[in-house]
Each structure stands twice: as structure tokens, then as C-alpha cells.
Amino acid sequence: MEGDHMHRTLRTWFLKRLDLLLHEEQRRFPPHELGRFRVLVGAAALNLALALLNMFGPEAPAHGTLFRAAGILFSAAYLSTLILVRRGAPFRIPALLLCSALSVGIVFAIHLLGNPQAPTHAVIMLAPALAVYLLGARTGLVFTGVMALNTLFLYPWAQAGFRFDRPLFENEQSEMMSFFAAVTLFSGWGLSWLHSASRAEAFAALRASESRLAEMHRSLLEVSRQAGKAEMAIGVLHNMGNVLNSITVSMGLVAERSQALRLSGVARVAELLDAHAGELGTFLTEDPRGQQIPTYLRQLSRELAQEQETLVAEVHTLGRGIEDVRAMVSVQQEHARPIGLVEEVLVPQLIDDALRLMSASFERSGIHVRTEYSQVPAVEVDRYKLLQILTNLLTNAQQALEESARPDKGITVRVEHAPEGRLHVEVADNGVGIAPEHLPRVFTQGFTTRQAGHGFGLHLSSLTAQELGGSLTCESSGKEQGATFILELPLEAQGARESRA
Structure with missing residues (x-):
């Protein structure tokens, strides 16, 4: 566990140092894109350090002026790669510059060393593999072809003094080693291409899955939103239903109380008064029916006053209910605006x-x-x-x-x-x-x-x-x-x- 923790800590520290070489926007790229940028700046920084070491290291005086001049040129190319990335240049430009400088540098070093076995060194695999990863299979094939051409023809021809009347290889063993080195180069390109193709298919499938997942999320969100709207509408309708129920009860009570008013007795009193209009005083004082009319009117007045109070209260309740409904509708209309x-x-x-x-x-x-x-x-x-x-x-x-x-x-x-x-x-x-x-x-x-x-x-x-x-x-x-x-x-x-x- 402690070893794993230390490994993660070192990895995090190293990646953060690489990210310092990137543009701020590049640091927010998806993981696979960010990984390519990290490989690009990591390779450029490493080759820049190696070039400077060869130029100013303890073995530098033995290399001569030509080697120093080439070192300056390649260092400038690697440094330019880092500058282009840091300034946010399109990925392909610094990647082409890095792979070109690396390929030319390897070819130059092979020719400068003059060792017959140099073209078959494992370092020749670096440029094609890096080119396939950074630039794709087609461009990587070009760099692979350049390295294979140098191994099979350019370097042997240079060793023969660029003369066609001399054999390219000193012996059959050198020829076979160069041939197998070229085959290995193309095999490495093929494996890198298969790996890149598999990664591309995996990323395509991942993007398709993410697209489907995003669509499902949008659909689910829309369903949830519609359900929420329905719940809100149900709540408003529930409240409005309660108010309307109160209005209905008040209206029923008003109708019931209105029908129960003792207005028929008032009509009979009016008929009696009309019938005895000529002798109204005698009728009210001497006739038993007339004598009951004042008492009846006083009692009716009290009852009507009570009924009036009840009806006024119910009318106020009706008014509040109608005002509540109006307010609900008004609020809904006020907030019914485009989402x-x-x-x-x-x-x-x-x-x-x-x-x-x-x-x-x-x-x-x-x-x-x-x-x-x-x-x-x-x-x-x-x-x-x-x-x-x-x-x-x-x-x-x-x-x-x-x-x-x-x-x-x-x-x-x-x-x-x-x-x-x-x-x-x-x-x-x-x-x-x-x-x-x-x-x-x-x-x-x-x-x-x-x-x-x-x-x-x-x-x-x-x-x-x-x-x-x-x-x-x-x-x-x-x-x-x-x-x-x-x-x-x-x-x-x-x-x-x-x-x-």
C-alpha cells in the first residue's frame, strides 16, 4: 500500500510538471487529448535535455564543430516545439516539428558515428512509434519509410562512398541485419497502427455511449421536468379546488338562508293593511289580528337582522374565495413566461x-x-x-x-x-x-x-x-x-x- 501511494504521488508530481509546459486551455482537454499533449512536451523536453548534454557534456569536445552546429539546430527545434505548444498552436504543427527533428537527428547521429551496426540500433524505432501515436498511422508510415530507407540504402551507400560500383554491405550478415531492422520497423509501425486503430474504435464507441447517455439524461430530465410541472399544477389545482369548495359551501348556505326567510308573512301583513286601509287605526288597536302585527314586525325585524348578518358574512367569504382564485390565476399568468x-x-x-x-x-x-x-x-x-x-x-x-x-x-x-x-x-x-x-x-x-x-x-x-x-x-x-x-x-x-x- 505504501509503495502504491508513493507511486501515485510521484506520478501526480510528474504529470503536474508536464502540465506546466502546456497552455492553460490544453490542461482542460479530455484525458486522451491531454495524454497526447503530455507525451509531446515530455518527448520534446527529454530530447532537448539530451541535445544540450551532448553539446556541453564531457564528451562534447570529441564530437567536433559539425556535431555542435547540429546540436544547436536540433535544440532549437525541440525548444520551438515546446514554445508552440505553450502558445496554444494546433497540435499537428509542433508534433510534425518534433518527429521531423527526432528522425533527422537519429539519421544524422547514425551517419556521424560511422558504426556499421548503428542503423540497426533499437533507437531507430523511437521516431516511427512516436509519429504513429502523435500524428496517426499514415504520417507515421512516412517516418517509418524514411528510417527503413536509411537502414537499407542511404547509410550503406554512404559507407560505400556513394559509389554504385561497390557493394552496399560488407558482408551477408550486415545485409541480413539491415533487412531485419527494416522489417522490424514496419512491424513496429503495424503494431502501433493496430493499437491506434483499437484506441480510435474504443474512443468512438465511448463517444457513442456518452452521446446515448447524454440523450437518455436529457430525456430523463425532460420527463422529470414535466412531472414537476404536473406536480406544481396539481398543487395549484388542489388549492384552487379547496377555495372553490369553500365558495360552493357559502353559495349553498346563502341560497338556503334566502329560501328560509319568512317573507310570506310579510305579504299577508301587507294584504291585511291594504284591506283595512280606511280604518287602519281601528284595525291595529281593536282587531285581534291587527293587534298582533306590531309584535310580529318587531320579531321579524330581529330575525331579518340576524339573517342579514349571516348572509353578509357568507358574502364576504365568497368574496375572499373569489379573490383567492383571481390571485392564483393572476400569479400563474404573471409567471407563465418562456422557459x-x-x-x-x-x-x-x-x-x-x-x-x-x-x-x-x-x-x-x-x-x-x-x-x-x-x-x-x-x-x-x-x-x-x-x-x-x-x-x-x-x-x-x-x-x-x-x-x-x-x-x-x-x-x-x-x-x-x-x-x-x-x-x-x-x-x-x-x-x-x-x-x-x-x-x-x-x-x-x-x-x-x-x-x-x-x-x-x-x-x-x-x-x-x-x-x-x-x-x-x-x-x-x-x-x-x-x-x-x-x-x-x-x-x-x-x-x-x-x-x-
């Missing part, structure tokens, strides 16, 4: 809108809502998406309270500043709470502890918060301890921050 439209939104005002949508439902459930708003600026956000999150959180808090047996059901909504230019919104309830083992799964799609739930609301809210550049978290001390959902949002939209940066 993706970013605008400045006052979050406390938006929370008040969400609370108005659910006020009737909260009242019937006996839930008291308290708001604590700090002075905060407007945020740049998609109004509809934020309203959807807030409504889901309030609905979740209401459901937790309805499952609780405590009489003092309450929801507290707080809005305040958060560090690093963010806004902090809390929705806390004193309901049934969340068990510790369930807390990590609260935002998982499909997770719910309610029989009638489907686990879309909080999952969608979490995804939507991430889309807005924020986060949604949950805290709870356990069962029957309530829960607090914390929404953090940037004050500026993500696009505005990136453009300003």
Missing part, C-alpha cells in the same frame, strides 16, 4: 407569490407561515424555474406537516445574503422530519416515503437549482425534528458571469 428567459427577480416578492398560491391550503391545514426577509438585491434568474423550486419546497413542507400530529404546525421562510455573491433561501418546517438513513437520498429520483408520492418534485428541484448555477441541500435532525431545505443562488446569471470574466 429560459433570464430577468431580474426580487426573491422575497416571488416567495410571497408562491405563498399566495398556497394560502388557502395552508389555512385549511392549520399551518402558520412566517417570513424573515433581509434586504437583498434582485437576482438574475429564470423566474418560472425559481417559482417551481419554491412551490415544490413549500408543498413538501406542507405534506410533512400534514403527516405530523403536532398542533403548532409552522413553516419559516428566510432570505439573506450568502458569501461569494450568492443568495441564501431557507424553507424550514417543524413536521415529521427525515430519518438519517434517508437524508442522502432525498434528492434521488423516485425516492419518497409517502405512499401517494412519486419522488419527482425534490429531484427536479435539485436539477433545476443546478441549472440556475445554484445548489439545493437538506438538513434534518431526525424523525419528528422537522427539516430545512437550503437553496443558494448566484446573484448574477451564469452567462453574465462568464461574459464579464
Whole structure:
């Protein structure tokens, strides 16, 4: 274990040093692209160090002026490779420069040494293998051909003084070694090509899988979003249904009380008064029927006053119900805007809108809502998406309270500043709470502890918060301890921050 840890530490240290030679944008490339850049700068740096060592090392005086001049030229090529990469040049340009300098350098060193076995040295495999990895099989074949041509013809011809009347090889053994060296070069190219082709197929399959996975994720996100919209609509309709039910009850009571009014007796009194209009005083004082009329009218007046009070109260209830429905429709119309439209939104005002949508439902459930708003600026956000999150959180808090047996059901909504230019919104309830083992799964799609739930609301809210550049978290001390959902949002939209940066 200790050896593995040391290996990982050294590997990380080495890769970080290589990354210092890369352009900042190149460091963010996918792993396979980043790996090619690391090999490129690593090979260039290593060959630059070797060239400088040969130029200024202890063996340098024995090499002569030509070797020094070549060393300067190759060092400049390797250094130029590093500079091109650091400045963000297209990958192929520094890769071609490196492979060309390396190939020419190997050929030059072979001819300078003059050893008959030099063309068959293992170092001749380096340039073709590196070219295949960095530049692809076709370009790598060109470099392989150059090295094979030098092994089979150019170097033997140079050893023969560039004369065609002399044999290219001193003996059959040298000829066979050169031949097998060339075969090995092309075999190495073939193996490198097979490896590169396999890697290309693997990456193509990986990209296809990632594409399918991304498409599935988009589809799943859309399904979750539609389910969340449906849940929000169901919540609004549920609240509106409660209000309409109250309106229906009030209308029935008004109709019943109106029909029960004792108006027929008033009509009979009017008929008696009309019949005795000429002797009204005698009728009211001497006739037994007339003597009962004042008492009847006093009693009727008291009853009508009571009925009026009852009917006025019911009419006020009807008016409040109609106003609640109008407010719900108004809020829905106000926030029914195209998704993706970013605008400045006052979050406390938006929370008040969400609370108005659910006020009737909260009242019937006996839930008291308290708001604590700090002075905060407007945020740049998609109004509809934020309203959807807030409504889901309030609905979740209401459901937790309805499952609780405590009489003092309450929801507290707080809005305040958060560090690093963010806004902090809390929705806390004193309901049934969340068990510790369930807390990590609260935002998982499909997770719910309610029989009638489907686990879309909080999952969608979490995804939507991430889309807005924020986060949604949950805290709870356990069962029957309530829960607090914390929404953090940037004050500026993500696009505005990136453009300003």
C-alpha cells in the first residue's frame, strides 16, 4: 500500500510538471487529448535535455564543430516545439516539428558515428512509434519509410562512398541485419497502427455511449421536468379546488338562508293593511289580528337582522374565495413566461407569490407561515424555474406537516445574503422530519416515503437549482425534528458571469 501511494504521488508530481509546459486551455482537454499533449512536451523536453548534454557534456569536445552546429539546430527545434505548444498552436504543427527533428537527428547521429551496426540500433524505432501515436498511422508510415530507407540504402551507400560500383554491405550478415531492422520497423509501425486503430474504435464507441447517455439524461430530465410541472399544477389545482369548495359551501348556505326567510308573512301583513286601509287605526288597536302585527314586525325585524348578518358574512367569504382564485390565476399568468428567459427577480416578492398560491391550503391545514426577509438585491434568474423550486419546497413542507400530529404546525421562510455573491433561501418546517438513513437520498429520483408520492418534485428541484448555477441541500435532525431545505443562488446569471470574466 505504501509503495502504491508513493507511486501515485510521484506520478501526480510528474504529470503536474508536464502540465506546466502546456497552455492553460490544453490542461482542460479530455484525458486522451491531454495524454497526447503530455507525451509531446515530455518527448520534446527529454530530447532537448539530451541535445544540450551532448553539446556541453564531457564528451562534447570529441564530437567536433559539425556535431555542435547540429546540436544547436536540433535544440532549437525541440525548444520551438515546446514554445508552440505553450502558445496554444494546433497540435499537428509542433508534433510534425518534433518527429521531423527526432528522425533527422537519429539519421544524422547514425551517419556521424560511422558504426556499421548503428542503423540497426533499437533507437531507430523511437521516431516511427512516436509519429504513429502523435500524428496517426499514415504520417507515421512516412517516418517509418524514411528510417527503413536509411537502414537499407542511404547509410550503406554512404559507407560505400556513394559509389554504385561497390557493394552496399560488407558482408551477408550486415545485409541480413539491415533487412531485419527494416522489417522490424514496419512491424513496429503495424503494431502501433493496430493499437491506434483499437484506441480510435474504443474512443468512438465511448463517444457513442456518452452521446446515448447524454440523450437518455436529457430525456430523463425532460420527463422529470414535466412531472414537476404536473406536480406544481396539481398543487395549484388542489388549492384552487379547496377555495372553490369553500365558495360552493357559502353559495349553498346563502341560497338556503334566502329560501328560509319568512317573507310570506310579510305579504299577508301587507294584504291585511291594504284591506283595512280606511280604518287602519281601528284595525291595529281593536282587531285581534291587527293587534298582533306590531309584535310580529318587531320579531321579524330581529330575525331579518340576524339573517342579514349571516348572509353578509357568507358574502364576504365568497368574496375572499373569489379573490383567492383571481390571485392564483393572476400569479400563474404573471409567471407563465418562456422557459429560459433570464430577468431580474426580487426573491422575497416571488416567495410571497408562491405563498399566495398556497394560502388557502395552508389555512385549511392549520399551518402558520412566517417570513424573515433581509434586504437583498434582485437576482438574475429564470423566474418560472425559481417559482417551481419554491412551490415544490413549500408543498413538501406542507405534506410533512400534514403527516405530523403536532398542533403548532409552522413553516419559516428566510432570505439573506450568502458569501461569494450568492443568495441564501431557507424553507424550514417543524413536521415529521427525515430519518438519517434517508437524508442522502432525498434528492434521488423516485425516492419518497409517502405512499401517494412519486419522488419527482425534490429531484427536479435539485436539477433545476443546478441549472440556475445554484445548489439545493437538506438538513434534518431526525424523525419528528422537522427539516430545512437550503437553496443558494448566484446573484448574477451564469452567462453574465462568464461574459464579464
